[in-house]
Amino acid sequence: MEFTIGALSAMGAGCFTNPLEVVKTRLQLQGELRKRGQYTVHYKNFVHAAYVIAKTDGILALQKGLAPALAHQVLLNGVRLGGYQIAEERKLNLKENGEVSLARTVAIGAVMGVAGAYAGSPLYLVKTRLQAQSAECIAVGTQHKVTGTFDALCQVYKSGGIYGLWTGVTGSVPRLAVGSSCQLGTFYIAKEFLANNSYYQIEKGLLNTTVASILGGVVVAIFMGPLDVISTRLYNQAYDNHGRGLIYSGYFDCMKKIWKTEGFAGFYKGIVPCFMRIGPHTVLCFVFWDQLKQLQHNYFDSKRNLI
Template sequence: MAGANVSEFVLGGVAACGACLFSNPLEVVKTRMQLQGELKARGTYQRHYRNVFHAFFTIGRVDGLLALQKGLVPALWYQLFMNGVRLGSYQCLVNLGLTKNRKGEVSVPRSVAAGAVAGCTGAFFGSPFYMVKTHLQAQSHNVIAVGYQHTHSSFTTAILHIFREGGVTGLWRGVTAAVVRVSAGSAAQLSTFSTSKELVIKANLFHPQSIAVPLLAGMASGVVVVCVMTPFDVISTRLYNQGLDARGKGLYYSGFTDCLLKIYQKEGLLGFYKGWSASWFRLAPHTVLSLLFWDEARKLYKKARGAV
């Protein structure tokens, strides 16, 4: 039983890493667009990135094509830890029957609660890697620079710098925003994935073991996640990327609530949806791929165990 539970965490993390290889360039674009015009009213700042496609072209032309994979190492570690814990925890709750009602059917409220708990746990473990990922992805040539510019040369130097600057707790700076972000996204993602998967199977459109089942369920889940998660994603990116003053306090925001209020006051409601298109282009395929890889990996693992 213990070995099976451990496998759920490993399979979830590996599946998310596989998706990350494809989605990381979109994460770079999303991060830049979310930091563009930070705490400035619309029309008062230069827009280096007009849309997703323009951002891809601009980053590739100015920073080089390899810049589109900036932060890949911490991004992979983040996916391994955050989604390994998140998906593994959620599946353990599913295995215990905690996401179903008395009739044995998938319960939306229970699935949402299980997804939120799993997301909260995963966000805590993955927080240091997300911070470093954001710092590295925001780095660019000063011609197209947006947001605070950190000077880390690699993943390792970034971790050491942050640790020296703020100690162990410094590695978890901004974790409150990450917990809200991932909890909201996870609750939306996992509950809609489970529900959509059940509906697709009941419709008898495909064989229950067909790859089309998790693919369609993942597509439906991706749309919901983008709508729910983007505002929290913007807040999380801002808090993680801000610099620190001489006292070790954030230069722009003191915390989650302060960041939320300042974005609203300076940028309006649309400020919470900066980079929305990039978020969709990134989250939708990442959600589909990670859930698809996860579902298929679990099938292969069960088949392998059955053959032993």
């Protein structure tokens, strides 16, 4: 049940935020390993990117990769949020006095983020490659020429075998460990503070969850933005038959090359759609999650009362 609640929450959010993910991916790949002024700027900013994609590839292109994106959310957040809910029900996130522990929440969030990263990595790989694929006149990054989710999985499997399906996971693990711990840590601490502070209390409920989610989205965007760029680059690059990247040999090589050619700003490419995607996604995900958990608790309470 915990897995189902976590998965449904994230899928509901993913339907609304996938177009922002498409724009973010394109901006993160634009000018890959090129200094400013040495590449064609197809996408000037977030709004322009959305307009160009819709005009050139069609309005439906803004929902590219939706199927693997939603399936990825099932595995990622089914494991991540479901695992956290199990820990929460066992009070593993609380101090001895019953208060929410920031250290324990961050630690549980990081562990569940890593588990979710491995569970959903093959679908995140497919999602990234589908979202990067475009008409040649506005193409950025490596173009993998895949026709859909199944075709992409088959191509990856043929070239790299079963291990090839987890190509790029080294970029996803740090991203989700940091993102999950920041998101869950900020969310729960903010919820407790908003409900219990002596200045302006917001009782636990929909408004409390929404405000805490917004704060969580801001923190995640700041800390996860650079890791998200690295993750996108590693997933989208081409690999040889031995699983070696043709652009980056690994995580730290990617980090070094981005710093050398694109500078600090390179790590924050696509930060606007990143926040605009993470902010609403966090809000929608946690609102759905809280409401579904409440429905679950109400259902089991009513069953107990009947007994």
